[in-house]
Amino acid sequence: MRKGVFYKRALAGFLAGIIAVGAFPVSAFSARKKDDVIKLRVCNWEEYIDFGDWDEGDKIDLESAEIFGVNAMWKDYEDWYYETYGKRVKVEYSSFGTNEDLYNMLTLGDEYDLVCPSEYMFMKLMDEGKLVPLSDHFYDTSDENNFYARGVSPYLKNIFDRSEINGESWSKYAAGYMWGVTGIVYNPEFVTEEEASTWKILGDTKFKRRITIKDNVRDSYFAAVGALKHDLLTDPKFKSDPDYLKNLEDEMNDVSPDTIQAVQDYLQDVKNNAYSFETESGKADMITGKVVANLQWSGDGVYTLDQADDVNFLLNYTVPVEATNVYFDGWVMLKSGIDGDAERQHAAEAFINFISRPDNVIRNMNYVGYTSVISGGDDPLIYEYAQWHFGAEDDEEDTVEYPLGWFFSGDEEDENYILTASSDCMNRQLRAQYPTKEDMARSSIMVCFDNETNEKINQMWINVRCFNLLDVPVWVWILIVLAIIAGIVLYFRAKKKKVY
Numbered sequence: 001m002r003k004g005v006f007y008k009r010a011l012a013g014f015l016a017g018i019i020a021v022g023a024f025p026v027s028a029f030s031a032r033k034k035d036d037v038i039k040l041r042v043c044n045w046e047e048y049i050d051f052g053d054w055d056e057g058d059k060i061d062l063e064s065a066e067i068f069g070v071n072a073m074w075k076d077y078e079d080w081y082y083e084t085y086g087k088r089v090k091v092e093y094s095s096f097g098t099n100e101d102l103y104n105m106l107t108l109g110d111e112y113d114l115v116c117p118s119e120y121m122f123m124k125l126m127d128e129g130k131l132v133p134l135s136d137h138f139y140d141t142s143d144e145n146n147f148y149a150r151g152v153s154p155y156l157k158n159i160f161d162r163s164e165i166n167g168e169s170w171s172k173y174a175a176g177y178m179w180g181v182t183g184i185v186y187n188p189e190f191v192t193e194e195e196a197s198t199w200k201i202l203g204d205t206k207f208k209r210r211i212t213i214k215d216n217v218r219d220s221y222f223a224a225v226g227a228l229k230h231d232l233l234t235d236p237k238f239k240s241d242p243d244y245l246k247n248l249e250d251e252m253n254d255v256s257p258d259t260i261q262a263v264q265d266y267l268q269d270v271k272n273n274a275y276s277f278e279t280e281s282g283k284a285d286m287i288t289g290k291v292v293a294n295l296q297w298s299g300d301g302v303y304t305l306d307q308a309d310d311v312n313f314l315l316n317y318t319v320p321v322e323a324t325n326v327y328f329d330g331w332v333m334l335k336s337g338i339d340g341d342a343e344r345q346h347a348a349e350a351f352i353n354f355i356s357r358p359d360n361v362i363r364n365m366n367y368v369g370y371t372s373v374i375s376g377g378d379d380p381l382i383y384e385y386a387q388w389h390f391g392a393e394d395d396e397e398d399t400v401e402y403p404l405g406w407f408f409s410g411d412e413e414d415e416n417y418i419l420t421a422s423s424d425c426m427n428r429q430l431r432a433q434y435p436t437k438e439d440m441a442r443s444s445i446m447v448c449f450d451n452e453t454n455e456k457i458n459q460m461w462i463n464v465r466c467f468n469l470l471d472v473p474v475w476v477w478i479l480i481v482l483a484i485i486a487g488i489v490l491y492f493r494a495k496k497k498k499v500y
Contacts, residue, residue: 037088038347041337042074043102043112045329046095048178049073049355050367060362062384069363077354081347084145089347106130106334113337114348119163119328120218122174123448126165131173132333138175138349148175148356151382153375154410155440159326163445174330175352176373178364180298181324181435181443182219185282185305188316190292193427199226199320201293202270210292212285213270215277217461218446219325223295224263224270225252226322233322233442245444252323252444255453260460267464277465287313297327299370301432306369317432319439326443328373358382371433375408383408383417390430392422400426406437 052071060067074091081089094112096102099121106112117125125131139149156179160170186196190210195201202213202223214220229251232238241247271277275291282294283304296304301317308315331352338345355364358381361372365385376382383404392399402421405414421430431439449457 037090038343039090039092040114040344040347040351041092041094041112042114042351043094043096043105043110044116046097048095048116048329048368048370049093050360050363052076058366060366060385060388062381062388064381064384065359067359067362067366067385069367073355073360073364074351076360077351080354081350085346085350087343087347091351106336111337112334113344114331114333114351116177116329116331119170119174119330120446120448122170122330122332123165125332125334126168126170126173127448130335132335132338132345133172134175134333135345135349138352139171145350145353147353147358148374151356151358151361151374151377151379152176153373153407155406156328156373158410159445160328160330165448170330174332175356177329177331177355178299178368178370179326179328179373180371180432181319181326181439182222182295182297183301183317183319183324183432185286185294185296185301185315185317187286187289187292188314193316193318196293196316197318197321198230199223199322200230202227202295203266203273205273207292208273209275210290211274212276212278212282212291212294213274214282214295215279215465217457219295219297220267220270220277220461220464221263221457222252222323222325222446223320224266225254225259226320228259228262228266229254230322239442248323248442249444249447252325253447253449255449255457257456260456264460264463271464283307286315287311289313298432298435299368302429303369305429305432316427317429318427319431319435319442322442324435324439324443325446326440327445386419386434390419390421390425390433392420396422398423402426402430402434403437404434406440407434412437 050069050073052069052073052075054069058068072093074093078089078091081087096105099117102115102117103121103124106115122131137143138146140146141149144150152175156176157171160174160176163170184196184201186193191201191207195204195206201207202211204211213223226233233248233251238244238247275285276282278285282291282296283300285291286294286304287308294304296317298317305315305317333345333348338348354360356372356374358374358376358379361374361376361382362385365372372382374382386404390402399420400423402419402425403412403414403417404419405417406412408414408417419430425431435443
């Protein structure tokens with residue numbers, strides 16, 4: 001993940017040329033003494049990588065390999081790095097709870113080499129000039145150890161390539177890790193698929209106090225915009241425009257004063273309608289039946305449905321018709337940690353590659369429940385894992401053909417990636433783990449807002465989440481005014497008695 005070491009001065013001129021073209025050949029490593037160890041400081045989301053220690057029953061038997069996690073992923077990386085590059089690396093692995101926590105940690109002086117924030121946070125770090133670009137060699141597909149470049153989903157790579165900050169693509173600085181979309185987990189006993197397939201469900205009084213929404217300004221803002229612009233976003237004319245994707249991104253990132261005010265008004269109504277704003281409790285509330293619908297990230301949606309299945313409680317998942325937010329967590333290297341050290345950067349990039357190796361991708365997906373950006377390239381393991389996880393039994397009759405070529409090969413018509421799945425999976429874990437091409441066709445990122453816009457949106461969120469005087473009913477104001485008048489009258493009566 002992170003750090004490397006300075007090269008000896010004797011190689012300075014040679015390395016300057018190498019670094020200039022972004023290459024990191026193994027032969028260049030000679031900076032430390034033989035007993036020196038590269039210390040790599042990695043910071044990731046909590047519980048977001050395989051910690052190993054699997055039970056025998058956790059073993060995943062695929063056609064091409066057997067997947068089993070004994071050690072923590074970063075420990076296996078240390079051994080692999082030594083076997084592959086002949087240098088010892090020691091990973092100092094730590095975690096953070098939210099993107100804002102990570103940013104505060106960095107602001108307070110915590111030093112890391114490799115971190116894994118969400119896309120809006122690595123966009124912010126890009127904008128602030130705090131990141132080191134990935135080397136040219138990192139994207140060299142001729143290197144058999146460059147598992148990321150050789151295996152990243154063509155569809156998702158295109159998003160990273162075309163998404164920019166200050167004219168520079170995400171791909172220059174960030175390598176994807178996990179990804180997903182936002183949607184609605186719902187209880188089909190009380191909510192129809194049609195009702196759940198729109199962001200407007202969040203304000204639907206039919207489900208008063210039976211819905212949860214994210215206690216997160218970005219996710220809630222996106223959902224509110226989707227609900228407010230429902231008619232526009234579902235208009236066939238809007239959807240058939242050649243510039244649909246660009247127009248969709250513009251609409252979903254609309255931060256005009258009128259839209260911010262409309263979102264505030266809408267979310268205040270949602271707050272009065274919802275059971276709660278939450279970040280974690282929504283999963284349990286769905287399973288216990290406290291609520292019947294929940295705005296959810298797809299990875300947590302998979303977890304919720306899995307847990308519900310364990311107690312024979314049926315829940316479904318769907319993606320709203322207006323738009324969905326496609327989100328990413330991605331690895332980026334910090335200038336403050338790498339500090340110009342080529343060995344450290346090589347170790348950081350090698351960490352990304354190691355966890356992008358298909359067997360390790362499966363270990364991490366199996367552990368955290370989210371979907372990797374890695375499709376595997378020519379390696380069949382990850383698709384075999386999808387078949388193992390979602391494929392129908394040989395004698396099963398009620399099945400559907402589920403095209404996954406758009407993700408695995410970049411060709412949605414690719415017959416090599418048409419998964420035969422149980423029809424029960426269609427609007428459940430399979431769709432959450434691998435959305436349909438139609439879902440992805442109406443997906444949009446949330447861009448990185450400037451500081452002034454962030455201040456306005458954060459103030460809007462404070463107004464939503466805090467007590468709002470405008471929500472107090474008129475009759476309450478009348479009682480308050482009468483009480484004040486009564487108090488004044490009593491005060492002056494008492495004062496008059498004292499005079500006499």
